[in-house]
Amino acid sequence: MATDFIARLLEALRSVAGPGPVALHAPEFAGNERRYLIECVDSTFVSSVGPFVDDFERKLAQFTGAKHAIAVVNGTAALHVALRLSGVQPDDEVLVPALTFVATANAIIYCGAHPHFIDSEPVTLGIDVVALRAYLEKNVVVEGGRCFNRHTRRVIRALVPMHTFGHPVDMAGLLALADEFQLQVVEDAAESLGSYYRGVHTGTLARLGILSFNGNKVITTGGGGAILTNDSELARRAKHLTTTAKVPHRWEYVHDESGYNYRMPNINAALGCAQLERLPVILAAKRRLFSAYDTAFGPVSEVELVREPDGCRSNYWLNAILLRAGLEDQRDSVLTATNDAGFMTRPAWRLLHRLAPFAACPRMKLLGAERIESRLINIPSGPALLGGREP
Ligand SMILES: *Cc1c(COP(=O)(O)O)cnc(C)c1O
Numbered sequence: 001m002a003t004d005f006i007a008r009l010l011e012a013l014r015s016v017a018g019p020g021p022v023a024l025h026a027p028e029f030a031g032n033e034r035r036y037l038i039e040c041v042d043s044t045f046v047s048s049v050g051p052f053v054d055d056f057e058r059k060l061a062q063f064t065g066a067k068h069a070i071a072v073v074n075g076t077a078a079l080h081v082a083l084r085l086s087g088v089q090p091d092d093e094v095l096v097p098a099l100t101f102v103a104t105a106n107a108i109i110y111c112g113a114h115p116h117f118i119d120s121e122p123v124t125l126g127i128d129v130v131a132l133r134a135y136l137e138k139n140v141v142v143e144g145g146r147c148f149n150r151h152t153r154r155v156i157r158a159l160v161p162m163h164t165f166g167h168p169v170d171m172a173g174l175l176a177l178a179d180e181f182q183l184q185v186v187e188d189a190a191e192s193l194g195s196y197y198r199g200v201h202t203g204t205l206a207r208l209g210i211l212s213f214n215g216n217k218v219i220t221t222g223g224g225g226a227i228l229t230n231d232s233e234l235a236r237r238a239k240h241l242t243t244t245a246k247v248p249h250r251w252e253y254v255h256d257e258s259g260y261n262y263r264m265p266n267i268n269a270a271l272g273c274a275q276l277e278r279l280p281v282i283l284a285a286k287r288r289l290f291s292a293y294d295t296a297f298g299p300v301s302e303v304e305l306v307r308e309p310d311g312c313r314s315n316y317w318l319n320a321i322l323l324r325a326g327l328e329d330q331r332d333s334v335l336t337a338t339n340d341a342g343f344m345t346r347p348a349w350r351l352l353h354r355l356a357p358f359a360a361c362p363r364m365k366l367l368g369a370e371r372i373e374s375r376l377i378n379i380p381s382g383p384a385l386l387g388g389r390e391p
Pocket residue numbers: 074075076077100101103104162188190191212213214223224225
C-alpha cells in the first residue's frame with residue numbers, strides 16, 4: 001500500500017515538474033539582469049555606493065508599500081539590526097517559532113539575547129496564537145510596561161513572527177498579543193515578498209520587518225536583505241547602523257557608535273533591480289505552479305497541499321505537502337524516493353530547540369511544530385518550472 005501511494009505521488013510530481021532532475025528553487029534571470037550588471041561593472045561602482053542601491057530601495061518600498069526600505073547584505077543581518085532597533089538587549093528573551101530557518105534564532109543570539117521557542121499550527125504553518133496566549137497567561141508577568149518570564153526572571157522583549165514558505169501568519173492575533181504583553185514585533189518576511197495579509201504586504205504590519213534575497217528566495221540579489229519600516233526615525237537609524245555609523249562628511253572618518261558593515265553592494269542591487277521588474281511575472285508563475293500541483297495531487301488522498309490562509313495572498317515561495325495523519329513513518333521513504341527520482345524535495349527545518357546551539361533555550365510545548373515537522377515535505381517550486389506553459 002505504502003509503495004503504491006509513493007508511486008502515485010511521484011507520478012503527480014512528474015506530471016507537473018517534468019521528468020527531472022528538478023531543483024527545489026532555481027532562480028530565473030530572464031530580464032535585465034545581464035544589462036544592469038554590465039552597466040554596474042562599466043561604471044566601476046560595484047561596491048558600497050552606487051545608484052542601483054538607491055533605486056532598489058525605492059522600488060522595494062514602492063512594491064511593498066513600506067515608507068522605507070534599507071538594503072543590506074543578507075536577511076540575517078537585517079534581522080540582527082531590526083532586533084537591535086527594537087531595543088533587544090543582552091540577556092533579554094525573544095519569542096520565536098521553533099519551526100523556522102536557523103537565521104531567525106541566530107540573529108537573536110547576535111544581540112546577546114535568548115531565543116524562547118514557541119509553537120506553530122498547521123493552517124498557516126506559523127505561530128499558534130491561541131496556544132501562545134495560553135502560555136503567556138501562565139508563564140509571564142507584565143510589570144512597569146515590560147514582560148518578564150516568571151521562571152528565568154528575564155525580560156521578554158520581542159516577538160518574531162515568520163511567514164512560513166510565504167504563507168502569512170495570523171498577524172492581527174499576534175499584534176494584539178504583543179500589545180497586551182508589551183512585546184516589540186519584528187516580522188521575519190524573508191520568505192514572503194509578494195505575500196499579503198488582509199491586503200497589506202507582509203513585513204510592513206509591525207514597526208519593523210525584514211526580507212531576504214538569498215539565491216533560493218522569490219527574487220535574488222545573490223545575497224541580500226532589506227529592513228522595512230514606516231517610521232522615518234527607525235529608517236534613519238537602520239541606514240546609519242548598517243553603514244558603519246559614519247557621520248556624513250566630505251572627507252573625515254567620524255563614526256558616532258560601533259556600527260556594522262551591512263550595506264548591500266551596488267552590484268547585488270543591480271541584480272535586484274532587474275529581478276524586481278519581473279516580480280509580478282514570477283509571482284503569477286508561482287500561482288500557476290500551485291494550481292497545477294493542486295490538480296495533480298487532488299487524487300492523492302494521502303497528502304494535502306498547503307494553501308494560502310483565508311484572507312491572505314501567498315507568494316507560494318515553496319510549495320509543501322503534508323502527509324495525512326498516520327503516514328508520518330513514510331516521510332523519509334517519500335524523501336528518498338523523490339530525491340532518487342531526481343526531484344529535489346526537502347523536509348521542514350529540524351526544529352531549532354533540537355539543534356545543539358539552542359538546546360538550553362526556554363520553550364513552550366511544541367506539539368504543533370513537531371506534528372508539522374513529522375508530516376511536511378517541500379516540493380520543487382522554482383518560477384521557471386512550468387516554462388512558458390499555460391495551466
Ligand atoms: C532565508 C531566511 C532568512 C535569512 O536570510 P539570509 O538572506 O539567508 O541571511 C531568515 N529567516 C528565514 C525564515 C529565512 O527563510
